Amino acid sequence: MHDEAYYKSLGFMCGLEIHQRLATAEKLFCSCSAILDELPPRHDVIRHQRAVAGELGEIDRSAKFEELKDRSFMYKLNDVHACLVDIDEEPPHTINRDALEIALQLAASMEMKVPAELEPMRKEVVDGSNPSAFQRSTLVGLNGRISVNGNGIDVPSMFLEEESAGIIKNAESYAEYDTSRIGIPLIEIDTFPYIRTPKEAKSVALHIGTLLRLTGLVQRGIGSIRQDVNVSIKGGSRIEIKGLQELADMDKYIENEVVRQQKLLEIAKLLKSRNAEVSESQIDLTEIFASTESKLILSSLKSGGSVFGFKLKNFNGAIGMEVNPGRRLGSEISDYAKMAGVKGIIHSDEDMGKYSINESELAEIRKRLSLSDGDSFIMVAAKADIAEKALRLAMERAKMAMEIIPPETRAVDNRELYTTRFMRPLPGGSRMYPETDIKPIYVSDEMLVSAQERRISVEEERSKLKSEFGSEDMAERMMLSTELPLYREITKNASIDKQFVANILLQKFRELQRDGVDVESIGNERIKQIFEMFSEGAVAKQAVEQLLRLAAKEPKAAITEIIKANALGRITGKKLEEMVSKELKGKDLSDRNALPLFIKSFMSEHRLNVDGSELNGIIARLSKSSKK
Structure with a gap:
């Protein structure tokens, strides 16, 4: 990993967008349940998208690109989690006040300015993840600042917006979405692009994630928090990497994006030095493969397809140059072509043997495309209209390779190699326009005072945990844990053993999960009840683990009934x-090993019902009185 000076020399710029679902009972602009479950869908809605001009009369480039795909979208609905508001057939209701209060609390915690009047906007959604093709987004906080490892990080904006739909199926010409989560309140927190290293980016994301968890009012689980990263270097372009789920790997993806841009700049320099050119002509090569043994090409021809190709002058070797582990310039070009519906491209820097294209076919390709020794080619096997569109996209990307690194939105491609792939062009500034169906939301002084009273400090919480545990390591582990809000709820009881609670939540929960125990099924309220009964002396410390195991097996059973049915009450x-x-009566305790053996035997039989320290105290008292 390189140091700060190295990244500064590259002109490295990096900013984050953190998206976090809030744990409210209802959605942001309707009364549908925001508590997800697995209710089956009862209705289907099918829609198509086309790009239209925004308020400024411009069409967003990413919307144009998505329209080229000509995809259809099916939305699955059930009556508990979706309504006419979610499919844009009914005006939105008033904003969810619980969600707004959480947003104001977070704004106060990041020292943000809150506008006196909040204006809901519509933000264009181009990937089909919303039936209305937009999500409602409201700017709640401005010009904030947080401190991470002693460094100030500017947070220019925070939005309260609607969650999108969850993908079920994603095919070339068709996508299917679950609408249950559409409209769940979502916080988006943006940083300025002045993060100095990939490692610092991870630290900033961790800090913001911790702040969100400390509210105790955010959803948990896979998909409930997403981190988008914006990265560029000098001479490159802003690249948005979408939806990094694993925070631990964020720095590795950023490092690889830096390398990718460096390699693409090197390729551009090489191609310029060669006076490389991309041909505008698409040549029909179908006849060459009349008796081919290439299964890939034969499959296309049998389904009515054709083979088309184009020439890249002085590109020889460049298409095969690696830009990331397992990815080459050819991969970047192929990603563009795939948007037309093809599975990929064939290019001359590849081994033609893997496609079973023989030497005579290759010689004929070179002849038809008028290739010289330093030239390359790209070809596609597909139906003529699809092949034409795919090659047009491939030509566009190949031309970019000589001049610029295109600004893109990219998605995770390989989680083991930490590489990304092209999704669509980076959205422009024509995505936002006013939401005319909602009145402005006025923020009162009372709301701001309440938010300030509930403000959260990550630093203060860390310091408090260190003093509670007497251990910096345990404090850090708890800060990173999703169980921190639960820990705080349980330890509101000042008499409870905080270290015991922390050990159960941090260590024992992991052990139970490794044993196949579904800890999540117990529920926070029942977990709190177990600890309450422990603190009241109703169950022994040793019984807590067993009680958790049984509660997971019987998720609907009352904790008191489980204790009674399994004889777990404390004696x-x-x-x-x-x-x-009674058990000591008549025993010879003259041997110094007699008492320890008795205690071991007694605890072996009654360990789930008896507290060891209390037993030792009783034995010490009885032994003392027997000697008098």
Whole structure:
């Protein structure tokens, strides 16, 4: 990993967009349930998209690109989680006040200015993930600042907006979405692009994620938080990497994006030095493969397809140059061509043997395309109209390779190699326009005062945990844990053993999950009840783990009933003393090993019902009285 000076020398710029679902009962602009479950869909809605001009009369370039795909979208709905608002057949209702209060609390926690009047906007959605082709987004906070490892990080904006639909199927010409999560309140927090290293980017994302969790009012689980990263270097372009789920790997994706841009700049320099050119002519090569043994090409021809190709002058070797592990310039060009519906391209820097294209076919291709020794070619096998569109996109990307790194939105391609792939051109500035169906939202002084009273400090929380545990390591582990809000709820009882609670949540939960115990099924309220019963002396410390195991097996059973049915109630006080006296009666305790053996035997039989420290105290007292 390189240091800050290295990235500064590259003109490295990096900013984050953190998206986090809020844990409210209802959606942002309707009364549908925001608590997800697995209710089956009852209705289908099918729609298509086409690009239209925004308020400024311009069509967004990413919308244009998506229209080229000519895809259809099916939306699955059920009556609990979706309504006419979600499919844009009914005006939105008033904003969810619970969600707004959480947003204001976060704004206060990041020292943001809150506009006196909030203006909901429509933000164009180009990937089909919303039936209306837009999401409602409201700017709540401006010009904030956080401190991460002693460095100030500017946070220029925070939005309260609607979640999109969840993808079910994603094919070349068709996508299917689950609308259950559409409209769930979502916070988007943006940083300025002044993050100095990939490592710092990860630290900033971790800090913001921790701040969000500290509210105790955000959803948990896969997909509930997403991190988008914007990266560029000098001479390159802004690249948005979408939806990094694994925070631990964020720096590796950023490092690889820096390398990718460096390699693409090197390729552009090489091609310029060669006076490279991309031909505008698409040549029909179908006849060459009349008796081909290439299964890939034969499959296309049998389904009515053709083979078309074009020439790249002085590109020899460049298309095969690696830009990231397992990815070459050819991969970048292929990603563009795939948007037309083809599975990929064939290019001359590849081994033609893997396609079973023989030497005579290759010689004929070179002849038809008028290739010289330093030239390359790209060809596609598909139906004529699709092949034409695919090659046009491939030509566009090949031309870019000589001049610029195109600004793009990219998605994770390989999670083991930390590489990304092209999704669509980076959206422009024509995506936002006013939401005329909602009145402005006025923020009162009382709302701002309430938000300030509830403000959160990550630094103060970290310091507090260190003092509670006496361990910096455990404090850091708890800060990173999704169980922190639950820990705070349980330890509101000042008398409870905080370290014991932390060990259960941080260590024991992981062990139970490795044993196949579904800890999530217990539910926070029942977990809190288990600890309440422990703090009240109703169950022994040793019984807590067993009680958690049983509660996971019986998710609908009352904790009191589980304790009763499994005889897990604590034996304490006079009753315990009577049991010990009875079992000690007549025993010879003159041997110094007699008492330890007795304690071991007694705890082996009653360990889930008896507290060890209380047992030791009773035995010490009985032993002392027997000697008098």
